[in-house]
Amino acid sequence: MSRLGTILILICLAFLSSSHSGQQQLYYSDIGKLDFTSDAPLEVIKANSGKLAGVLNLSDRSFSFSIPMNSFMGFNSALQKTHFNENYLETETFPKSTFNGKIIEEVDFKSPATIKVRAKGKLKIHGIEQDRIIRCTMKINHGNISVETTFTIPLEDHDITIPSIVQQKIAEVIDVSISFSMREMK
């Protein structure tokens, strides 16, 4: 049997099984933590938010995450936070940042394990969407899935412009660190 034929059969089986089950297996998180750091020559800015929320569909490995941009706390001053929201991220216009996509690797979500996977999707910040692949460490443990990841965001990719006067105080590339746990959505 040709390879193509084999694949077709598998697809059919998958369709049947999903039809039979009647629903997709979804995990969610609404208290995910996101920390970001701007490490510039003249200033280091740190902020975080605990309102990262998202859903993972185990059946097709697709996911969708978002975070309200005005939920970040920290900064070095209230003014800085104000500038962050009003001037740089324009959070009134772009209230949320999202990341939607699919895990590239085939993952056996039934078996407890700590695995490295890559999340491929579209990262949208400040209204600009970029295709990204983000490496994650996923820990599967009996109904609980926790994910940790670190990656960078070049501000230029998302049309976030920094005035030249403060260029020494705001990094061109922001370090982001995310961690969250997911449980099954009943």
Next chain:
Amino acid sequence: MGTRVKYIILLFLMSSGCIVPALSQTPYFIHHKVIKGKKGYRSQVIFQDHEGYIWIGTSSGLILYDGVDFLHYTESDGLAGSNITAIAEDSVGRMWIGHNNGQISLMKGGEFSAFLPEEGLGSIPITDLVFDDQGNMWFSTLGEGIYYYTGERLYNLDTDDGLADNYAYSIALLEKEVCVGTDYGISIYNTQDKTFRHLSTKDGLPDNIIKKISYDQDGNLWAGTDEAGMFSIHLETKKIKYFEGWEFGSINNFVLDEFDIWISTDENGVVQLTMNEGGTVRYKLISSRHGLPSDRTITIFLDREKNLWIGSRDEVTQSVTSIFEFLDERHGLPPQMMVYDFLIDENDFYWVCSNKGLYKLTASEDGGFTVEKIFRGRAAEDYNFISLFLDEDSYIWAGTYDQGVLRIDPATYSYRLYTTREGLCDNNVISITANEKWILFSTLGGGVSICNIDDQPITFRNLSDTYPRLANYVYGTLIDSKDRIWLAQDADRLAYLENDNIYTFGEEDSLNISTVYSLIQDSQDNIWFSTSGEGLYCYDGEQFINYNENTGLSTSDIRSIENDGLGNLIIVTNEGIDLFDPESKYFQRFRDNYGVSYKEPQLNSIYSHTNGDVWIGTGNGLIKYKSRAHLRDTVRPVIFLMSTELLSEEIEMGKDRFSHEQNHFTFRYTGMWYQDPDRLRYRSMLEGYDREWSSPTSTRDRTYSQLPPGNYAFKVETSTDYLVWIGSDRAEYTFTIRPPFWKTWWFITASIIAVLLIILSIFRYRLASLRKQKDELEREVAKATLEIRNQNEELESQNNEIQAQRDLVMDQRDQIIRQQEELQSSIRYAHHIQTAVRTPMPIINQLLPECFILDKPRDIVSGDFYWVAEKEDHIFISVADCTGHGVPGAFMSMLGVSGFNEILATADCGLKSDGFLNNLREHVIKALHHTGEDSDAMDGMDLALIILDKTNKKVSFSGANNPLFMIREGELTEIKADKMPIGWHSFDHKPFNEKLIDLQTGDCLYLFSDGYVDQFGGPRGKKFMHKRFKELLLDIHKKPMTEQEMILDKTIIAWMDFQDQIDDIMVMGIRI
């Protein structure tokens, strides 16, 4: 029909003895065991980088091959894995290696490292890796679709993005389109609008599983499939070109050559797909039966020299270009088939005449041949066929040994035999040539027979009959473009026939030959011929040019020559095949590496096909030379410097200036020539040091030590034939060794300048010093001058005064002189008077016969006097020394004399000397009025007085300070005087004493003043002294008195020498 079934049928047919099917010609293989001592690995991908190195990716590491060495790299060398599945090179020369574990390695600067993008890599095998014009890297995976890396970000494109299938085998790039071969057809991704479109069996593709895709130069996309073989498609028009007849299973890889496609298959070795002019395609199978190690050929690659590289299990097989193919017993020909001649008829049947008979080869659909022996079972079966010719009527002429020549109908195999009975000059027909009218048969023994094709029946005319000078052994003939018939004859002359005239060339034309074997004419109408032992000649119509071992020919034993249709000469020898370019004089030699050495090529067994192929008959089958393939073989060896080392440490890139101590260099270089790497030779030269190129060598490094400072350029060249040397910019290294600072021009210049400055400074200092001195001197001089001037003035004034004084003095002098003269005159008169008052000498001589008186006054007149008188038979003798000398002394002497006279005359002192002196003293005191006061002049006299009684021989002596010497019998006695003068003295005036002395005859008495003994002189300027005076008297007392006087005079004169006489001198001597 399956391949296996076909084999069974062929085997049956073989057993029937009828026809023998065979496979295609075989290229020549070199087998590389790329990993020594290891088995079970698979050679999965082969790549050639821009420098020419061959990279082989295996399941057990990465191999780098430079034609000489295989370098093996694994994970221990930094690779991200040992199973290599893809290799590519980016625009800056970095190698990228894809692995079976989904990782990618990067080689930069000779070091391997894992490629670690932020996005991470999967664990799915990477199947292909390419770079687009923008420098983006694209790679395909087995299960995750494709990725592309921009240099900053890694992106994935899979089925979710529109890729047909995530199992992607191959990527091909063309401008803005990325084609991906997948399990579900071809996906074409437009990088601009970022959309996919697909082609599958629905669109006419013969197979959906596309294992390999590649673009050709015309922009057609070629694809190798899993089951349907090859096809090509023009993406714009979607026009698909199918190639029917594929029966070789799954394609693993393929390479596009100019005329062929070489395909590696999973089960059937390598398939050569050749497209014919009519658009049909022909497959030729190359399998393990032809020398491949396995029929499972995993990958295939064509390098820039057009060598084929076939990857399989446990080795990489290199096919050294496809220039040559072989047709021999592997293809069904009889073993050890000695091929004497060969031709291809118009139906593409191959005719082979050999020691095994006459054969006909028919090409089969699978690219092989069926081999058929002609005349089987017939009389001609055993004929020794040695020559072939195809005439214009498509008949095959076959010459034989000793059986004449046959004219064969190729369709029916019927034939007509011609022998000497039919007029053929000889039955050994070794060569047959023809033009439109004539067929010429060259024979061994009869010369050449000619027949007219159109004649019926055919009649032969023998050239030897008309031209008896021609040789009977003729190896071949050539009809040139001017219809001249050239004969390759066994003679020392080359001959040709033109317009029924024979022309020959020999020694007079600088042609030193014994036999001509082969003749051809090139495209420039030059006639080329090979000889027996004299090499190759070229006749351009005017002169003969010889080519032998000295001029590049590998050997003079030439078996055949032919044109290759591209302007080159093919020269066949037993050592191999040379391709000679008459323009560049370049010999390209094909030897063992091509499998063409020592094949026992037969004399003149060479056939040039209209398609450019040249067939060469050997001792075992045939060699086909594919001239068209060689047309593409213009790649020359590449030479470049691998590294430059300074004291065994590699020099960093860009450094080309060194100090004088850094003078030990090693240059390592290599040449790329995969066809025959052993043939490469190198020569090098260090400009600025070497005078000429080094001798050719196979070593790939050169060391120079103790290089002196200077500018250098190291160059290395390579050659395959010792004639044409190939260099490149990458085979040169220019560098400078700086001289030590003390030898640099600036230091020398600075030193010279410094020395000059020092000299100048010294000079200036000296000058200033001298000037200062000069100024000082001038000041001094001026001062002195002033002083002198003043002094001069003073002197002048003094001079005037002196002159005045001088004048005065002169006057005074004159006056003094006058006075002196007057005085002198007075004195002389005074002397005269003084002398007058003394006792005259005659009287003295009378009284004293033996006596002398030495009288030497200091001045004219003397203060010393003598007095001699007689009275009463006594002689009175006195020598006196008055105080002073000169005039005052003379006055005193006058007083003394007068006193003596008066006393003698008047005084009653008897004849006693003391009384005399007493009276004389009183006389003098009275005469001088001495009172004893200090103011009185102390004038007086010292004297000695003797009164000589000659009768009684007695003498009475008294002396006033002056003694008396008496010498008797050589003994001197001094009779001392009283210490008082005649005159006033401080002592009491005691009376003088008298000493009475008895005399004997011969006694000498001496009376003297103190002038003689007080005279200064002698060597030390001392006084004469009494002692010396006594010794003198003792010496002379016996001499005559006159002589004694003379001696005394000379002695005192000699004593005085230049001393002045200080006092009056008087000495009186008396002998009794």
